Amino acid sequence: MTPETSALVGAARRGDRAAFAVLVERYYPRALRFASRMLGDPLDAEEAVQDAWVRVHGALPRFVDGAAFEPWFFRILANRCRTSSGKRARYVTVVVTADVVPDSAAPVAPDDSWRDEVQRALAQLPAEQREAFLLRHVEDLSYEEIAEATGIGLSAARMRVKRACDALRLQLTETAAND
Amino acid sequence: MTDDRDPLTARVRESLLPLPSVRPTALAEVLARIDAHDTRRRSLPFSRRWATALLAAAAVVLGFVGRGVFDASAPSASIATVPSATAGSASGVTTAARSAGLSPGMVPVQFVYDDASANTVQVVGDFNGWGREVVAMSRVEGSSAWTVVLPLMPGRHLYAFVVNDTQWVADPRAPRHSDRDFGKPESVVMVEAR
Numbered sequence: 001m002t003p004e005t006s007a008l009v010g011a012a013r014r015g016d017r018a019a020f021a022v023l024v025e026r027y028y029p030r031a032l033r034f035a036s037r038m039l040g041d042p043l044d045a046e047e048a049v050q051d052a053w054v055r056v057h058g059a060l061p062r063f064v065d066g067a068a069f070e071p072w073f074f075r076i077l078a079n080r081c082r083t084s085s086g087k088r089a090r091y092v093t094v095v096v097t098a099d100v101v102p103d104s105a106a107p108v109a110p111d112d113s114w115r116d117e118v119q120r121a122l123a124q125l126p127a128e129q130r131e132a133f134l135l136r137h138v139e140d141l142s143y144e145e146i147a148e149a150t151g152i153g154l155s156a157a158r159m160r161v162k163r164a165c166d167a168l169r170l171q172l173t174e175t176a177a178n179d
Numbered sequence: 180m181t182d183d184r185d186p187l188t189a190r191v192r193e194s195l196l197p198l199p200s201v202r203p204t205a206l207a208e209v210l211a212r213i214d215a216h217d218t219r220r221r222s223l224p225f226s227r228r229w230a231t232a233l234l235a236a237a238a239v240v241l242g243f244v245g246r247g248v249f250d251a252s253a254p255s256a257s258i259a260t261v262p263s264a265t266a267g268s269a270s271g272v273t274t275a276a277r278s279a280g281l282s283p284g285m286v287p288v289q290f291v292y293d294d295a296s297a298n299t300v301q302v303v304g305d306f307n308g309w310g311r312e313v314v315a316m317s318r319v320e321g322s323s324a325w326t327v328v329l330p331l332m333p334g335r336h337l338y339a340f341v342v343n344d345t346q347w348v349a350d351p352r353a354p355r356h357s358d359r360d361f362g363k364p365e366s367v368v369m370v371e372a373r
Contacts, residue, residue, distance in 0.1 A: 028205055
């Protein structure tokens with residue numbers, strides 16, 4: 001945590017709303033990225049992120065001075081994503097697979113197709129592996145921080161990331177070779 | 180932190196790394212939700228508030244005890260107890276502040292500007308004669324954020340920030356005013372009546 005983030009968190013804890021607003025503004029894009037990758041739906045992601053910030057605000061007085069902000073924040077956000085996934089599981093998802101006419105004016109770029117494949121492969125991972133993979137390889141948290149953010153042990157965190165990498169490799173190797 | 184990154188993982192990471200665009204109203208929405216949450220909490224009947232507080236305290240204590248951590252120095256007062264009020268739908272502008280001392284009908288509006296290189300920041304707008312009354316912003320201690328709370332009448336206001344007494348900049352978090360009255364960038368804030 002940079003000294004500035006630490007100062008912002010400290011000021012926000014003391015009730016400084018401007019400091020909290022700056023904190024939200026700084027972390028919102030990363031939070032939205034994480035939630036979007038976790039949930040695969042922009043509206044669900046936005047809802048989870050906003051809900052997470054409300055909870056962060058309520059929990060700030062309990063934040064231990066000098067502790068790392070990111071694992072604490074991602075723990076709250078990941079919890080909101082899990083709750084959102086649970087709610088969504090109660091609904092039936094309809095996937096249209098036939099009679100889709102491609103728009104000839106907008107050809108699919110190779111990058112887009114790879115990105116879609118990655119998102120599809122990521123969505124097929126168990127939620128706890130997807131979470132660990134994103135925290136490690138996209139949000140750049142250390143294994144210690146992942147353990148703290150997910151409430152599991154260090155070796156379990158390493159194992160989740162490794163299994164996620166193995167599964168993605170299995171699913172994406174062919175796609176990568178065809179590009 | 181690329182110690183365990185093979186080429187395929189690195190390629191996956193690259194495609195997942197771009198940050199999504201954030202809607203300009205997102206920040207204002209978060210703050211409005213926090214205010215609504217706090218208002219709901221304060222409006223709970225006294226007995227339910229105590230029951231909720233006791234249950235929450237029990238859960239927290241159990242959690243801390245379970246992990247062998249207890250921070251006795253943590254302040255007991257919640258940020259939620261700071262008197263605050265929303266001003267409404269100002270895009271990208273924090274619209275909450277203490278409501279004490281306002282003239283009737285006025286709404287406290289908090290302006291925030293983030294600039295690590297600034298030595299001084301002022302807010303100028305139609306509400307202060309575009310700088311005839313100097314409104315200096317204060318730096319949030321230890322950060323690059325500058326802030327001030329102003330009482331404004333409900334309605335549409337134009338404003339800008341003056342950095343280091345010379346540089347006139349629009350608020351990067353707020354919508355721009357399309358018609359530049361002074362040939363300089365200006366932002367728009369909509370203040371809703373409370």
